[in-house]
């Protein structure tokens with residue numbers, strides 16, 4: 001069902017998801033599997049303003065399992081590339097240089113770490129699946145304008161003047177979420193003073209399924225495999241430099257990129273549209289309150305280092321869907337305090353730990369303080385030299401050590 005007439009039955013045990021980015025779409029589809037009626041309020045999704053969103057998402061195996069279980073993976077697979085290894089290269093120019101480190105999925109008994117998926121087709125595929133999900137109603141709207149959480153339900157007022165009521169509202173409305181604000185959840189936010197430039201490009205040398213992250217003084221520059229001799233780029237720079245890169249003509253940009261990649265991928269051509277993303281770090285003080293649960297960037301945002309953002313968001317989705325399925329199976333209120341407390345206790349540590357790790361690495365790159373530079377170099381030496389440490393980091397990078405919900409396991413396997 002995807003008509004534009006909102007249903008709202010105050011006595012119903014129902015859910016409204018606010019926001020149709022990747023986290024909101026996955027949440028709506030996953031929650032609808034528990035047979036609780038779900039309404040998705042879908043405002044236009046334009047993360048790069050009026051330009052194409054040329055970001056890709058490197059998603060690890062648990063996130064791929066989730067997409068597969070939601071039926072989205074078969075639509076995305078053709079446009080995605082396997083990630084066999086991740087290479088870290090010190091390009092800081094510091095006096096104390098860190099060694100190059102290669103993390104290979106085969107070292108931890110995995111065929112691949114995951115896949116690199118272009119974000120626009122991913123959102124498109126999820127939209128199609130959402131439309132075909134019987135217990136999910138999509139309400140195309142200019143957006144939710146006001147929310148009033150009460151004791152028994154949440155009232156949501158839409159831009160079109162309609163009112164919805166829900167036992168549970170899911171905030172998937174991004175980092176400036178008004179749904180989070182309505183819940184009375186505060187945030188800690190820090191501007192990183194960095195901007196990412198993204199695009200997809202062609203090259204003459206094989207990437208061999210290896211993602212390469214150049215650690216530079218202004219931030220990382222990462223090239224991630226795409227099918228064939230194509231890669232995606234996330235180039236983090238100071239805002240003024242990023243703007244210059246964004247404004248360059250295509251041959252000039254290709255030349256500059258080629259020089260900065262130091263021949264790694266050979267000659268660069270066919271540079272696709274560029275997009276630009278100012279970076280900030282944000283975490284919510286909790287992940288749920290007052291009949292509202294946060295998923296994705298409404299709860300946590302961080303610079304694109306180590307491909308953590310959407311992987312973390314999809315773990316929010318899988319955990320929330322599991323709790324809701326259990327609760328509705330017992331005939332309980334899906335927005336109850338006990339469910340929200342449980343969700344918060346499952347998600348806050350993961351979000352905080354990832355944010356802390358990403359922020360620490362980013363700050364270590366930016367630091368001009370020699371002891372910090374020395375610490376970073378020593379750390380990389382240890383990671384390169386000590387196999388078990390490297391293996392542990394690889395596993396932790398992909399997912400926390402705590403058990404993952406069933407939606408993040410490939411069906412029929414225990415992986």
Ligand SMILES: Cc1cc2nc3c(=O)[nH]c(=O)nc-3n(C[C@H](O)[C@H](O)[C@H](O)COP(=O)(O)OP(=O)(O)OC[C@H]3O[C@@H](n4cnc5c(N)ncnc54)[C@H](O)[C@@H]3O)c2cc1C
Pocket residue numbers: 018019020021022023024041042043044045046047055056057058059142143144145172173174175177178196198234277295296297298304307308309310311312313
């Ligand atoms: C350069 C870059 C590279 C990245 N690479 C990776 C990567 O390789 N791997 C990875 O895991 N992550 C990566 N990330 C992170 C990932 O892109 C984000 O985590 C993800 O896109 C966030 O999705 P979201 O659905 O939470 O939020 P958004 O994409 O911000 O979606 C929020 C949605 O809510 C809607 N909305 C807002 N307000 C309202 C309202 N009032 N009512 C209704 N709807 C509303 C918006 O229109 C939007 O559609 C990267 C991020 C950047 C910036």
